[in-house]
Amino acid sequence: MIYWDHAASTPPYEEVIRTLTEVMNKHYGNPSSIHQLGGNAVKLITRAREVCASALQVKSSEIVFTSGATEGNNLAIKGAALQYMGRGKHLITTTVEHASVYESFLQLQQWGFEVTFLPVDSHGCVTIESITASIRKDTILVSIMHVNNEMGAIQPIETIGTEIKRCNSRTLFHVDGVQGFGKLPVDLNRWCVDLYTLSAHKFRGPKGTGILYVREGLKLTPLLTGGSQEFGLRAGTENTPHFVAMAKAMRMASVRQTSFTKDVSILRDRIHGIIRDIQGLHLHSHESGAPHIVHFSYPGMKSEVLMHTLELQGMLVSTRSACSSKHTKPSRVLLAMGLSNEEASSGIRISLGDSHTEEDVSQLEHALRSAVEELRPLLEKGRNGR
Amino acid sequence: MMIYDMLLLRFGEFILKGKNRRRFENSVFLHVKSVLEPFPLVELRNEFGRIYVYLNGETANEPIQALKKVFGIASISPVIVCKSELDDILGTSYRYVEELNLQKSTTFKVSARRVWKKFAHSSHEMNHHVGSKLLKNFEMLDVSMKHPELELRVEIRETETYIFFEVISAVGGFPRGSNGKAMLLLSGGIDSPVAAWSSMRRGLTTECVHFYSYPFTSQLAKEKVIDLAKVLSGYAGEIKLHLVPFTEVQTSFTGQGQDKLIITLMRRSMLRIAALLAEREGALAIVTGDSLGQVASQTLSSMNAIGRATELPLLRPLIMMDKNEIISIAKDIGTYDLSIQPYEDCCTLFVPDSPATKPNLRIVESIERSITNLNDMILDAVERTETMVLTPNGDGSTKVDSPVEEDWF
Numbered sequence: 065m066i067y068w069d070h071a072a073s074t075p076p077y078e079e080v081i082r083t084l085t086e087v088m089n090k091h092y093g094n095p096s097s098i099h100q101l102g103g104n105a106v107k108l109i110t111r112a113r114e115v116c117a118s119a120l121q122v123k124s125s126e127i128v129f130t131s132g133a134t135e136g137n138n139l140a141i142k143g144a145a146l147q148y149m150g151r152g153k154h155l156i157t158t159t160v161e162h163a164s165v166y167e168s169f170l171q172l173q174q175w176g177f178e179v180t181f182l183p184v185d186s187h188g189c190v191t192i193e194s195i196t197a198s199i200r201k202d203t204i205l206v207s208i209m210h211v212n213n214e215m216g217a218i219q220p221i222e223t224i225g226t227e228i229k230r231c232n233s234r235t236l237f238h239v240d241g242v243q244g245f246g247k248l249p250v251d252l253n254r255w256c257v258d259l260y261t262l263s264a265h266k267f268r269g270p271k272g273t274g275i276l277y278v279r280e281g282l283k284l285t286p287l288l289t290g291g292s293q294e295f296g297l298r299a300g301t302e303n304t305p306h307f308v309a310m311a312k313a314m315r316m317a318s319v320r321q322t323s324f325t326k327d328v329s330i331l332r333d334r335i336h337g338i339i340r341d342i343q344g345l346h347l348h349s350h351e352s353g354a355p356h357i358v359h360f361s362y363p364g365m366k367s368e369v370l371m372h373t374l375e376l377q378g379m380l381v382s383t384r385s386a387c388s389s390k391h392t393k394p395s396r397v398l399l400a401m402g403l404s405n406e407e408a409s410s411g412i413r414i415s416l417g418d419s420h421t422e423e424d425v426s427q428l429e430h431a432l433r434s435a436v437e438e439l440r441p442l443l444e445k446g447r448n449g450r
Numbered sequence: 451m452m453i454y455d456m457l458l459l460r461f462g463e464f465i466l467k468g469k470n471r472r473r474f475e476n477s478v479f480l481h482v483k484s485v486l487e488p489f490p491l492v493e494l495r496n497e498f499g500r501i502y503v504y505l506n507g508e509t510a511n512e513p514i515q516a517l518k519k520v521f522g523i524a525s526i527s528p529v530i531v532c533k534s535e536l537d538d539i540l541g542t543s544y545r546y547v548e549e550l551n552l553q554k555s556t557t558f559k560v561s562a563r564r565v566w567k568k569f570a571h572s573s574h575e576m577n578h579h580v581g582s583k584l585l586k587n588f589e590m591l592d593v594s595m596k597h598p599e600l601e602l603r604v605e606i607r608e609t610e611t612y613i614f615f616e617v618i619s620a621v622g623g624f625p626r627g628s629n630g631k632a633m634l635l636l637s638g639g640i641d642s643p644v645a646a647w648s649s650m651r652r653g654l655t656t657e658c659v660h661f662y663s664y665p666f667t668s669q670l671a672k673e674k675v676i677d678l679a680k681v682l683s684g685y686a687g688e689i690k691l692h693l694v695p696f697t698e699v700q701t702s703f704t705g706q707g708q709d710k711l712i713i714t715l716m717r718r719s720m721l722r723i724a725a726l727l728a729e730r731e732g733a734l735a736i737v738t739g740d741s742l743g744q745v746a747s748q749t750l751s752s753m754n755a756i757g758r759a760t761e762l763p764l765l766r767p768l769i770m771m772d773k774n775e776i777i778s779i780a781k782d783i784g785t786y787d788l789s790i791q792p793y794e795d796c797c798t799l800f801v802p803d804s805p806a807t808k809p810n811l812r813i814v815e816s817i818e819r820s821i822t823n824l825n826d827m828i829l830d831a832v833e834r835t836e837t838m839v840l841t842p843n844g845d846g847s848t849k850v851d852s853p854v855e856e857d858w859f
Contacts, residue, residue, distance in 0.1 A: 083857075083858040083859075086855075086858065087858060090853075091853065098668060098670060098792070099668070100668075100669055100670070103668075103669075103670040103673070104853035105853075107852070107853050107854050108853060108854060108858075111854045111859060112859065115859045308858050308859065309858075311859050312858060312859055315859060
């Protein structure tokens with residue numbers, strides 16, 4: 065079996081699993097307890113925060129630990145919107161965001177906020193002009209993802225950030241960085257980012273934990289109230305072992321980012337070539353996109369069928385963003401990127417990690433070619449019968 | 451953003467101190483060198499009354515933040531360096547002002563200084579040359595000789611010329627360790643670390659003394675003090691911390707039927723212990739974080755009754771400061787967040803509901819006489835005092851059983 069679904073989740077590093085087990089074993093104390101075991105847990109969390117902050121080159125006090133990106137995105141968007149609604153009630157995002165961002169905005173819309181959803185071009189990118197044209201005096205937040213999870217499109221975050229601040233210095237900028245960290249360089253200060261979401265299991269850390277970077281001086285309305293953990297932004301007993309293990313993964317991912325980009329791009333380019341070469345497949349991802357995401361479709365063939373055919377040959381790929389795989393409608397994101405209904409319902413995503421080799425790609429090629437061979441007669445039969 | 455070539459550091463008041471000057475300058479130089487260790491590209495040059503920090507490509511901002519904390523440095527100017535040639539000086543001045551991107555009308559003047567007398571134009575001529583070049587090119591500039599908003603300084607030396615306008619004030623004071631040694635009572639609260647920093651800024655070497663009363667205080671309270679001392683060691687280079695077991699002395703004061711005087715009695719014993727440690731360590735004073743009237747033990751009457759327990763001079767750097775000023779320094783020097791951690795220290799235990807604000811010295815002294823073994827307990831506490839030396843980058847080795855295993859991260 066070869067796992068080609070790293071954009072959905074990644075295998076944790078062995079070191080991460082070891083850290084997780086050891087810390088879980090030794091440091092089960094509640095960080096809020098004032099005995100020694102509690103105090104020790106506080107120290108571990110403090111150190112974890114420092115390590116995460118240094119991987120992002122920000123201050124420790126700007127790192128809020130969360131249960132993952134869904135919570136991070138919800139807290140960033142709703143927390144900022146509710147906190148700053150006195151300044152205005154206009155928000156901007158794109159049509160290709162992850163569900164945890166998109167649905168948060170839909171909810172805010174119901175609560176009386178005005179939301180502008182920006183379209184994207186055929187490469188999946190928003191245009192700077194559309195952003196600058198939408199920013200108003202009462203725009204309090206812009207939320208744009210770094211790398212799109214379905215197609216791998218990279219948004220020009222640095223230009224977007226600078227332009228937002230030029231148009232309205234009080235408009236906050238949130239970036240869902242889940243698919244970008246560890247894959248591409250990240251520079252929050254240069255990008256003028258105020259809020260930045262990460263999820264540990266996308267960079268070989270444990271599931272159920274993540275980070276929200278909150279620029280110093282910024283306030284958010286907490287969504288979970290109770291204790292005063294995480295600077296009062298997120299009540300609930302801290303998940304010490306997960307935070308420490310995430311810090312480990314984050315340090316490893318940030319150290320390896322440059323080689324990840326280089327090595328994985330080479331494999332990605334080879335897979336692109338293979339897909340272009342197979343008759344009937346439409347390649348949708350671009351060389352200019354993220355190094356680890358390939359997207360293509362086999363128009364006429366429902367994605368599940370191709371996916372399962374590949375699975376029988378030991379190749380695990382994805383039909384859509386994992387969080388919405390169980391829906392039957394074609395992907396909202398792919399349609400927004402200009403794919404036809406037929407293409408969108410036959411889309412397949414292959415996503416890579418730094419553990420993949422040239423040999424893996426050769427096996428993938430073999431599986432792809434034979435799967436398409438196997439399915440083609442069905443497709444033609446279907447067409448003729450229509 | 452402006453790219454600077456060099457930082458010019460000016461020394462503070464100690465420069466006046468005749469014979470000691472060289473020793474003081476060397477001490478500051480070493481301090482500067484140690485805070486600039488994280489910036490491998492920088493090079494340092496020491497000259498009369500100044501230190502030049504050549505950035506060699508490092509950005510100026512972070513080194514400036516670090517240097518602002520170095521005791522003995524009065525001010526810092528980020529400088530652009532050019533050749534000592536008229537055209538280069540004019541061109542560089544022009545580019546400098548252009549980079550400032552002035553939006554509104556601004557008054558300015560040029561203060562040229564020809565240090566290298568062989569340079570063809572006098573200081574006065576240079577003021578004129580540079581000034582007219584800028585006036586011609588930047589509409590928003592107006593000359594004001596008396597109160598200019600922008601004073602462009604041009605220092606012409608034989609090898610190169612320095613151009614700058616900003617003078618960023620730094621912490622000032624005396625080089626570290628240049629004014630003798632004192633013992634400081636470090637409680638773990640907000641005030642005493644600020645008192646320590648203020649003393650160190652005045653060139654005093656401070657050794658910290660902390661009293662703990664296990665099991666009435668937790669191990670965490672002690673560790674918090676160790677962490678505070680570690681932060682302070684960032685300013686001092688290294689800090690000696692004496693941890694005094696105080697349980698016996700403290701509990702001997704309970705049950706005397708004089709609960710209102712307990713704080714007075716405790717503070718007097720602390721001073722006696724600190725004085726004995728001072729004698730052992732060769733320190734000549736005791737520093738406290740007292741601020742007049744802040745709590746019962748810091749009223750004038752209390753300070754009078756407490757202070758008589760020692761003959762050493764008692765230095766109280768915060769005595770006339772308001773709490774808000776103290777808090778703001780604590781935040782600046784990075785001790786505040788540690789200080790507000792909620793672990794009880796030995797002063798907050800056994801505190802009566804209404805401690806005496808006007809303790810009667812005669813009653814205090816008679817209670818002390820009635821505890822016959824008080825002196826022995828004090829000597830015993832000194833005997834059992836643990837001493838540790840803390841450095842800013844010291845690893846867990848100073849700490850017993852740090853839970854943080856670096857391997858996990």
